[in-house]
Amino acid sequence: MRRILKLLHTIGAIGLTGSMAALLVMTVYAPAPGAGEPSALAEYARYRAAMSGVATYLFFPSLGLTILSGLVSLSLNRAWVDQGWALGKLGVGLLMFEGGLIAIAGAMRKEAELSAQAVRGDVGAGELGAWLDKEPMVLVFLIAISLIAVALGIWRPRAFWK
Numbered sequence: 001m002r003r004i005l006k007l008l009h010t011i012g013a014i015g016l017t018g019s020m021a022a023l024l025v026m027t028v029y030a031p032a033p034g035a036g037e038p039s040a041l042a043e044y045a046r047y048r049a050a051m052s053g054v055a056t057y058l059f060f061p062s063l064g065l066t067i068l069s070g071l072v073s074l075s076l077n078r079a080w081v082d083q084g085w086a087l088g089k090l091g092v093g094l095l096m097f098e099g100g101l102i103a104i105a106g107a108m109r110k111e112a113e114l115s116a117q118a119v120r121g122d123v124g125a126g127e128l129g130a131w132l133d134k135e136p137m138v139l140v141f142l143i144a145i146s147l148i149a150v151a152l153g154i155w156r157p158r159a160f161w162k
Contacts, residue, residue: 008069015062017146019054024139026051033128041125045115052112055104063100067093085152092149096142103138107131
């Protein structure tokens with residue numbers, strides 16, 4: 001059971017970090033919302049829909065798999081409960097969950113929905129892109145948090161949090 005949980009946790013972590021890296025690259029190369037030009041708005045909306053798809057179908061399942069397998073593993077191995085590195089990983093997991101809900105689910109999905117509405121003419125193009133300058137830094141922060149979790153899982157420092 002431990003090996004299966006470790007495998008699931010590792011697969012989830014790979015998907016999680018990979019999806020954030022993909023979103024970071026997509027954010028950097030995303031087209032500008034345009035100045036109300038229909039073709040520029042349509043391209044922006046397609047790009048944002050793709051980013052929302054990566055978040056929905058890759059990031060969130062990976063996040064769920066990683067957190068769930070980590071919590072089950074922690075509950076099955078009572079010796080880890082007293083280990084500081086395990087509590088550190090739990091804290092990092094909570095940061096990832098909260099950051100994912102706010103930055104990935106909230107902002108990216110909202111931007112995808114707004115861009116689709118702009119293409120239909122329901123909202124103005126001026127409402128788009130409010131979050132664009134913050135997206136790369138939030139993703140870099142989440143990737144750093146993810147790498148800290150990986151380091152804690154591999155290194156398992158015994159000197160900390162005892």
